[in-house]
Amino acid sequence: MTSAPQAGPGAASTANTPDAADAPDAPGDGAATSADGARGLAERAAALGRELATALVSAGDEARLAAQLRELAARLGGLAGPAPADGTPPADTRARPAAHHGQEPASRSGAVGPDEDDSPVRRGDITPISSPRNPLAPPLVIEREADGSAVGRASLPLQYQGPPERVHGGIVCLMLDQVLGSAAHPKGAAPAYTRVLEVEYLAATPLDAPLTVRGWIERTEGRKRFLAGTVAHGDTITARATGLWVAPREAG
């Protein structure tokens, strides 16, 4: 716990998280380098958060974990600013969600990599399921296929458990919402929101195993996009979904 931050046990975490050697914080071309450096730092901090979450739910030696956490807490003390006497979070932390409406601040939007599309779901992703810089996210790594469908891949560690040894159904639904939402936004499409999402849980979705989440558009009717998708482990489809994404009227 006191060594350099590492990705959590999920394979996808490793894929999404730059290691120390890759962190783009070396001196270079001014503002872009600084933004990239902050991004790499955020992703490493999130990876540490994931590792901590896994340790908290799975540690066998609780006394050792407690000692490690005391040491870590002492090192990190003051990181988020001085704690108010009444124990409430610092004011800037509480203000942030309302301030950026679920997107990253505009100043960071330039950090989107060349391999990412400009879909509103992908741009500046800070969601709790697919963002590499959000420690709540495994993260699910989502790619767009040549046919326009979206594919997400992740291996979910113990903190995502619902019933013993199975991924929580709400997390399965969350993965589908994000991947179908990604598929619902081909390049240039107006932002649309999940109006209906129906999930059938067909079989256990295993923890700590590679999962593939697929989403695709079945048909479009004006501002309505009808989606379908699956969650699979190997050849086993563990869940399937259908959904409706609707662009608000004013968006056309």
Ligand SMILES: CCCCCCCC/C=C\CCCCCCCC(=O)SCCNC(=O)CCNC(=O)[C@H](O)C(C)(C)COP(=O)(O)OP(=O)(O)OC[C@H]1O[C@@H](n2cnc3c(N)ncnc32)[C@H](O)[C@@H]1OP(=O)(O)O
């Ligand atoms: C994916 C979003 C991307 C865009 C964001 C860009 C910026 C952020 C960037 C990066 C962040 C990434 C974020 C990832 C997000 C992951 C997914 C989510 O969590 S989405 C949040 C949860 N969902 C909501 O908050 C929607 C809440 N609902 C609404 O806001 C409205 O209901 C809305 C805009 C969706 C529709 O409003 P109306 O007033 O137009 O609704 P009416 O007219 O009643 O229905 C629309 C059409 O749908 C049909 N419809 C309704 N229910 C139906 C049903 N059950 N079956 C079939 N059709 C149905 C209706 O008949 C109507 O069709 P007819 O216009 O008449 O042809």
